[in-house]
Amino acid sequence: MLDKVFTNNQVTIAGEVVSDFTFSHEIYGENFFLVNIAVSRLSDSCDIIPVMVSDRLMDVKGDYKGCILQASGQFRSYNRHEETKNRLVLSVFAREVSFVEIPEGEQNPNHIFLDGYVCKKPVYRKTPLGREIADVLLAVNRPYGKSDYIPCICWGRNARYADQFEVGAHVQLWGRIQSREYQKKIDEEVYEKRVAYEVSVSKLEYLSEE
Structure with a gap:
């Protein structure tokens, strides 16, 4: 059962470290830290993606800015309570990390596979x-009865296909993680710049309705 849960959410990304490690949380004596990496796109722009790393995987006190970090693991979410609302926070939970060299002219890897269930009617x-475009919110199971809620974007014919899905549809998808800046309205005249993370879908398969 655990093997299935670990294979329904698979991520491999690599990019330039662009921040220090900042403490996130501690569980059973294990400390977790967040670090941002810049993953290049074919368009020469890049996505800034947060990676959650245990201090048991690497020395999080070092300065690695400018190095290329590769991380494999899962794309995870949790709800952060802010004032009167919950905000969905996403990051790559690293199970393996290593420093690599990307040959000149090659794109940094950014691959994700998800097997989950549609939990809102696609828009x-x-x-x-x-x-x-179609927005799909996918619930992906993980151990101990928890789930990750992953926003996904489908394009073109995949968008038309996703528009047919009902809540509870079991689907698999492949794509890449991307970041997107947006302006959050705080009050009548104040806006705050924020970053949203989502999966840009390149391949989509419908499995069943459950």
């Missing part, structure tokens, strides 16, 4: 330029 829309 299909078109951009002002006519590009088709």
Whole structure:
């Protein structure tokens, strides 16, 4: 059972370390830290992705900025309570980390596979330029009755396909993790810059309705 749970959420990313390690939390004497890495896109832009690392995996006190860190693990979520609302916080939970060299001209890896269940009716829309998009919120099981809630974006024919899914649909998808900046309205005249993380879907398969 645990093997299935560990294989339904698989991530491998590599990118340049662009921050120090900051303490996140402690569980049973094990300390976890967050570090941001910049993962390049084909468009020469990059996604800034937070990675959760245990201090048992590596020395988190070092300065690794500028190094290329590769992390394999799972894309996880938790709800952070802010004032009167809960905010979904996402990061890559690293099970393995290593420093690597990416050959010149090659793109840093950014791969994710998810096997989960649609927990909200997908939202299909078109951009002002006519590009088709569907937002899918996927619930992915993990041990001890917990789940991760992962926002996913489908494009084109995948968006039209996802628009047919009902709540509870069992699907598998492949894609990449991306970051996106947006402005959060705090009050009438104040906006706060925030970053959202989501999976950009390249392949999508429907398994069953449950």
